[in-house]
């Protein structure tokens with residue numbers, strides 16, 4: 211299939227992403243002082259600034275799409291509920307994108323547990339909501355979990371994504387608008403089609 215044909219089939223998926231952010235993007239980002247859309251755009255901008263490829267920029271933008279797909283309250287972790295958003299998001303994404311997008315998203319919570327195990331000082335950098343969710347997510351990894359995580363081909367991408375994620379909570383930060391990422395989404399979808 212040609213690139214233009216692949217791009218054409220990408221358009222409904224891009225429209226779906228835009229609709230999800232339009233309808234749910236103003237919801238609170240889990241106890242932080244930014245919205246889901248602000249957090250996603252800041253994460254994607256940090257990926258761009260770090261020179262990430264389009265698939266990882268797309269993963270950064272979409273890493274919390276799982277939060278936009280469920281109807282649990284924004285403060286679910288405060289109520290002791292893990293929304294398992296990385297799995298929800300991963301399942302939604304794998305029907306649309308390839309593993310270079312899907313896997314870092316699926317692993318971004320595991321990456322937090324991994325970094326807490328490998329760099330204990332990392333825990334001190336986490337925000338309070340992130341610490342609350344960490345305990346619901348299983349706490350720092352044990353040695354076996356660390357070894358298994360490092361065997362995953364996408365673990366380094368997941369750690370990069372996690373670091374952008376942790377920094378993307380700045381109130382009133384000016385970011386690239388959502389429409390500014392459509393070309394990266396399109397490239398990521400074309401790359402995904404080539405992988406399959």
Ligand SMILES: [Fe+2]
Pocket residue numbers: 249273274375
């Ligand atoms: Fe996030």
